Amino acid sequence: MASPTSIPTLAELDRLVASPFQKLSALLDGIAPGAEPINFSLGEPQGALPEFVAPVLNETMADFTRYPPIRGTADLRSAIATWLGQRYPTLKGEIGADTHVLALNGSREGLFSAIFPARARRADVETPAVLIPNPFYQAYAAAAVAGGAEPVFLDSEAETGFLPDLDALSDDLLDRTIVLYLCSPSNPQGAVADGAYWEKAVKLARKHDFLLFADECYSEIYTEEPPEGALEVAFAANGGFSNVLSFNSLSKRSGLPGLRSGFIAGDSEFLASFGRFRNVACPQTPLPLQAVATTAWADEAHVAAGRRIYAENFDVADEILGDCFGYQRPQGGFFLWLDMSAAGGGEAAAKTLWKVCGVKVLPGGYLAREDFNGRNPGQDHVRVALVHGPAVTREGLARIVTTLG
Template identity: 50%
Template sequence: MVEQLPQSPFTRLAQLLGDTKLGQSPIQMALGEPQHPQPDFVVRVLSEHAEGFGRYPPIQGPEVLRQAIARWLDRRYGLSGAATAGAHILPLSGTREGLFLAPQILGKRSGQTERPSILIPNPFYQCYSAAAFAAGYEPVYVNATRETGFLPEIDALPEALLVRTAAIYLCSPSNPEGAAADEAYWRRLFALADSHDFVVLADECYAEIYDHVPPVGALEARYRQTGSLERALSFHSLSKRSSLPGLRSGFVAGDPGLIGKFRAYRNVVGPALPLPIAHASAAVWDDEAHVQANRLLYSQKFELAQSILGNRFRFYRPAGGFFLWLDVGDGVAATERLWREAGVRVLPGAYLAQDTVTGNPGASYIRVALVNDFATTQEALRRLAQTLS
């Protein structure tokens, strides 16, 4: 199985750039690691509950955390209590763990003789394909291009593929393009899931970083559609929302039957969230002030990018997330040149996508993470525009 896994885009980037001598001081814009201030109360809460490091935590997390998550889901998505702390929510040690384990709880599809598939948007987060391979599914890549609004064109999926589909990953807002599924899109996707008996795995870790309009969530759309959360699993994280990637704290919520299987599976193979981290996470989910401040900082940097880049590289302001997805003609060549001449480290779009019969949908792009402070971002974008124009 290991031989089938895609190589990490950051390993490929390190191989591409190697020991290149730089013309200017380096600026890191390849990694989506938020550099904004952390909520100032986190260290205090960790300290107050430090004795919890001496206890094994429950796999389902403490009630205080699950209740905080349930309150947040109600505030953010108007679920009116449909996602309960006991049956619908499971804390995770970051979303990557949950996204990887999810296919392993889906089980066998009765009467199916062909190898089951998992649909993956292309470009994509590499964890998705690793998860499919590990669970014995065939990863099927569905291109998400400018022509499809940077979301998979689900209405064009062939019936022969749909009948053997066990699940689909959908990142909204998407990484790297920043496209957000609207309610109509979610409803069409869930209608397909209902008619073909598959599960929607919604990666929504960028859901709280948006430009103007809060993106519609998978659970929100499903609840409005059916009054239930059936066939939906939504993954959220504090890494992006709250600039806490080192806390390794997230959750999965949705279909109670699937959450029950998830809980039982993780009780055997998964790490439980340490109690001090769980208490700090509860406090962070309950606080919105730092999230609003965070969004404002990203909005200011997108305005800065627009003023510097204009319409070059087919620039657009994404609906969500903190990446620029710039069409530079040849993403690998542009990445190497930016590093060598300008000291700006970005990620080639091709490294985030799978080659298909129609080519690599990320080949002409670079992904630029606007995670640094304003002044550093300004200098990096100035260098980028000057070097590639």
């Protein structure tokens, strides 16, 4: 449940937005790995490069000499709009490439920079709040603080389906909220918001006039049915996208984190304002990379191939982990959220695994913040990124079970 917290001081800000990976490096500093290292700490896909990347780059190489349009090329925005209509059939023909889509320099850039026009949009709010799932993606908290808002952390644990309990939010808090961040499938737990959950979030956003920032960058990595999306639910409610923005990228969907290409889509009024802001304050994606992105959004074969590899990895996890560490196959994403309370908590387990068997995992406490009771909802867990092939996954998980199971 959320509770009011003061806007952080500079020292608190440093702690709040410190990179989890910097913290992990400090934790393991001076400890030699006990075996050939396997890195499960970073959510960086390790699959094969899609075949179309090199040919498209070669064809467009000369465009590195040109300034790219900040909104994205017409071809890229059209490809994104078409993809949204194919992915969510009720949106076919309803997403305007010129009005409902902006290209981003990766979704993280947008998730952060969109806070500034969001704050300006509700300049009447004296003590603005930004609602953030806990555990959370650090860009959300950094955005809240940079935008002069109070970050309010909403514990998202097994009891709430690993998503924030929206029914627990008071009207007073919602009235001063300017943005609610929601991630589905969630990082790190892999929970998926169903249509009813999105509908509740959309209704709250429209009733209290805040923006719903739906971080859906893991939307194409799922174990059974494709997750429902915030935009399709918003459109079903009133035939429009007011108050709702969806963020996505090619980092996870296409295994191209180095491309730095994503998008924001939805509320056209907000996107017009955000576009003006980005025109002077945000980075462009180079034209050859936009050309690759255009091709990527139009191709599903490489996405399906990646999804099959992740499914194989989870089959391996089912076999090796069973019910160890509270393991449950996630609904989406490629992370495991393992309970290490019997091993002394997330930090202790991470140190032991690195020292004994060379497996690097991320302590869950580094992805969360203490609640008003001083408890960190991630402290007993580790996040394991299954971004390698099945053989490496099998070896790494076997080492974890042998060492701690």
